Amino acid sequence: MRLLLIGPPGAGKGTQAEILSRILGVPHISTGDLFRDQVGRRTPLGREAARFLDAGELVPDRVTTDMVRHRLGEPDAERGFLLDGYPRTVPQAQALSSVLAAGGTTLDAVLELTAPEDVLVDRLLARGRPDDTEDLVRHRRRIHHRRTVPVLGHYAGLVRTVEAVGTVEDITARILTALGLPESVSTR
Structure with missing residues (x-):
């Protein structure tokens, strides 16, 4: 299964991605992890990304897309993957569509996790990170x-919206239902 996970900060994307990765037997591919890995190993893409990160700038879409393209080409992603953190913009979504088409594949679904703003704010503030002030x-x-919600329009017909409120297990069950998978699959 080839999935994209979208949701605002605090929606539980990382938590659900790890669970779904295990349940579905596909890798969880996080762009944050890709950046850390590529930069840490000092690969050509990592060195290029580091130039922008060190200058406090956003890594250009081309570099991010190249990292994703490379990662999707690895053997463990042949049967499927769960993308988390990419694409975040419509141009990135268009680039991902091109990458997948070049490999003769498409996404199976786009999971949109939603929750009321106050719930998201409370979750993030509870983490206790210094950069998680209420205003920020x-x-x-x-x-x-403003930037990511328009991506959902690019994937019209593939989007499965799931309310990300409740226990982790409840949210996972809702996701499995939205994907048309039996909840019993989560006990594997």
Whole structure:
């Protein structure tokens, strides 16, 4: 299964991605992890990304897409994958569609995790990270809404919206239902 996971900060994407990766037997591919891996190993893409990161700039879409393309070409992603953190913009979604088409494949579904803003803010503030102030958390949510929500339009027909409120297990069950998979698959 080839999935994309989208949701605002605090929606539980990382938690659900790890669970779904195990249940579905596909790798969880996080762009944050890709950046850390490529930069840490000092690969050509990692060195290029580091130039932008060290300057406090956003890594260009081309570099991010190249990292994703490379990762999707690895053997463990042949049967499927779960993308988390990419694409975040419509141009990135268009680039991903091209990458997948070149490999003769497409996404099976786009999972949109939603939750009320106050729930998201409370979750992020509870993490206790110094950069998780209420103003900054609300600002990141506005950025997500402005930049990433339009990506959902690019994937019209593939989007499965899941309310990410409740226990982790409840949310996982809702996701499995949205994907048309039996909840019993989560006991594997």
